[in-house]
Amino acid sequence: MLDVFGHFSSELDCKDKYSTSLVKVEREMREIIWSGFICDVHDLLSYLNGEIAWERVRKREVKFLVDTGASKSVVLEEAFNGLRVESMGMTVAHGICDKPVKFKRVLAGVAVDLEGEVVASVHEVLVPAEDMVGKRLRELLSPLGASAILGRLSLDSLNLGVHPTTLKPVKIPTLLL
Secondary structure, three states, X not given: OXXXXXXXXXXXXXXXXXXXXXXXXXXXXXXXXXXXXXXXXXXXXXXXXXXXXXXXXXEEEEEEEEOOOOOOOEEOHHHHOOOOOEEEEEEEEOOOOOOOEEEEEEEEEEEEEEOOEEEEEEEEEEEEOOHHHHHXXXXXXXXXXXXXXXXXXXXXXXXXXXXXXXXXXXXXXXXXX
16 A cells, blocks of 8 residues: 555465465655657657757656556646647546546657756656646645656656666666567
8 A cells, every 4th residue: 555655565375385464554655856858749759850959849747656566557637738739639537636637648858868868758648637736736746846747658768767776767678579
C-alpha cells in the first residue's frame, strides 16, 4: 500500500520451501522530479523530422512528477496556453480522485532534457476536464514543485527509464520482440 508520496508498505507472502511466514516490508519512497517540456505538437513534429531547430519549438518548461504506476501522463490545461495540441476526445480515468473522473485526451509534445540532449515524443496525454480534478492535481503536485505527471506510457514513448540509485532519466533501448 502506498500512501500519497510517503511510505510504501506491503505485506509480501514469502512462503517457499524454506519459510511459511508473512513478512511486512516498509521502505521510504522518494519523489522523482524531472525537468521537461510540454511542446506545441506541430512544432515538435517538425523538430523530430529535422525541419526546425529545438530553439524554434514553442514549448513550456514544466517539472514532472515521474509516476511509473500511472499509465498515462497528466498535464494541467494551463501548460498548453499558446501551444497547439490535437484533441482525441474524452475518457474516464481512476486514481486522482476517489471516483472515476473525465479527462480530455490530447496529442501533445513531451520532452525531457537528458544532460543537454533533448529526448522528445508526440503522444497522448490526459488533461483534467473537471475543475475539481485540476484543483486536486495542483494540491498534490504543488508541494513537490511539480506541475504534471509523467506516466509509464510517456516513459516508453521517450525510451527513458529511471536510474535505480540516482533517480535521473536514462535512455533505454527500443526492444522489438
